[in-house]
Amino acid sequence: MNFNFLSPVSDAVLAHNELLSMQALGRKIKIHSSKKGVPDLEGVQIAIIGVLENRNDINYIGEEFQLNEIRKTFYSLFPGSWNTNIADIGDINKGESVEDTYFALKTTIAILIKKSIIPIIIGGTQDLTYPNYRAYDTIMPMVNIVNVDCKFDLGDSTKPIKNDSFVGKIILDQPYNLFNYATVGYQTYFNSQEEKDLMDSLYFESYRLGEISKDITIVEPVMRDANIVSIDLSSLKGSEVSLNQKLSPNGLNGKEICAIARYAGISNKVSSFGIYEYKPSKDDDMTSMLISQMLWYFIEGVNYRVKDDNFTNDANYQKFITLVEDQELVFYKSNKTGRWWIEIPFLTEINNKLKRHTLLPCMHQDYLDACNNIVPERWYKAFQKNCI
Structure with missing residues (x-):
């Protein structure tokens, strides 16, 4: 299996992992290390991939980032009563060009899905949803995407792809595989009237932040029909995250985003799950803990999947x-x-x-x-x- 694109989890994270309780998640999952290489994925149901690509951020000024704090926090959590095997297969580094990173991610996701392994992607910018979508080109004829975001991200599809316009590319680029696109948690003042009209004319679904805060259960049927779930951390309330991550005083709270992640996990159709727009800062504890808890709830959901849509009997x-x-x-x-x-x-x-x-x-x-x-x-x- 060709995983040449992947670099191992850093030695600093692995050293930190050695100090954890034997019951902690980090001691129970397979990890890609420089010493042992990519782990054997036989029997693995979920694979975590970091993608260190942020060059298509509309505000990109050359900054680098890494995912060490998220891994340390996630590894330190305790699993539930799970029978799901998990692997952390490391990071996809920036390629020579963004297209190189896209190719590496698309190829890796396609390999995993064909092996019935659910990739969890931690980014980087949300335009990485585009190569995630393209990974399905040879796998299934029609794809449903749910975007948990304060914006629709339709943008101007005639311009080069950016983290606020990748959905326009998904809609217009061949092959046309998108059946439904749903935005969960959008905030009206962040979206132009033209984008709202386009969503309506294409019969795409959108759920306002107020609707979700009033009744979180409306998210469940949308997730049950999704193949790809993409979460933009800018959908979160500013008070829930660290300094660099803050966007708006309004947004989803920690409890709501974890419930949404669990709904995504429970869905029998969701075969890839991504969390994007991570921007580390010195006071990073809050964001890395929240992302770790979102991962935890998604995996919890996967563990409790029930096949119940067979209507032949x-x-x-x-x-x-x-x-x-x-x-x-x-x-x-x-x-x-x-x-x-x-x-x-x-x-x-x-x-x-x-x-x-x-x-x-x-x-x-x-x-x-x-x-x-x-x-x-x-x-x-x-x-x-x-x-x-």
Whole structure:
């Protein structure tokens, strides 16, 4: 297996790890070291990769960074009652060009996903979501991305890719593999009206910070349908993070971002997970601890995944049919987990790539709304995309 792009975890972190309790996470995971090389990934379900690339930051002034503090903090946490094998396979350093880094990340992610290993990417700038997306080109025909961010990151796709415009490239660059893009936690004043209009015209989903703070559970169905989850640390409230990381007095708090990470982990479809826009500072303890706890909750979620969307056996589910505005809506509820889905009707005369998107995750509230003659918004957007 070709992992030539990866450099080992630093000796300073490994020395710190040796001082930890034998019960700590750092003593229970496989680690890429200069002495032993890349660990054997047989039986590993999750692989952590650092990516030290930040040159496409719109504010880049040549600064370097490393992920040692995050690793030290993460290694020092204690695992839950997990049976998930984890490896830290080290860092992808900056290439000669940003495109070289992209190629290294895309190749590494593709290798891991084909081996049924979930990569956790810690960056660097959020434009690294683009090579993460491109890694799926040879793996699956259509991809769903969830971006936890205060901004949509659509940007001007005619200009070179930056950390605030990578989604425009994902939408317009061939091959066209993006089915759905959802932004979780956006703040209206950080986004232009043109970007909001574009999100609506493409039937993409967006969830305002206020909606999520009011009811965090609305994130769960979106995550259940995601393949790639990308978290921008600028979505966090300034009081939750260290000095260089602060962006806004408003944002997600630590409890909310950890719940979102756990929802991503529980989703059976999420096959890559990234945390981006890490900017170390002298008082870095708060940010590295929060990132470590986000990783912990994501892994906790993966450990408790339940396969509950097999609707071939009548004993596994209950089926509910409602009529809304002359449209028959069909809901399914899993008997195992109580999770809900809604059926998207096929338009058989249209040749599209949606063969696996017949069932859309939803909430119990969507069913109650349908009973009151209200069309669920997720269903409406998915149905419209089906018509395009």
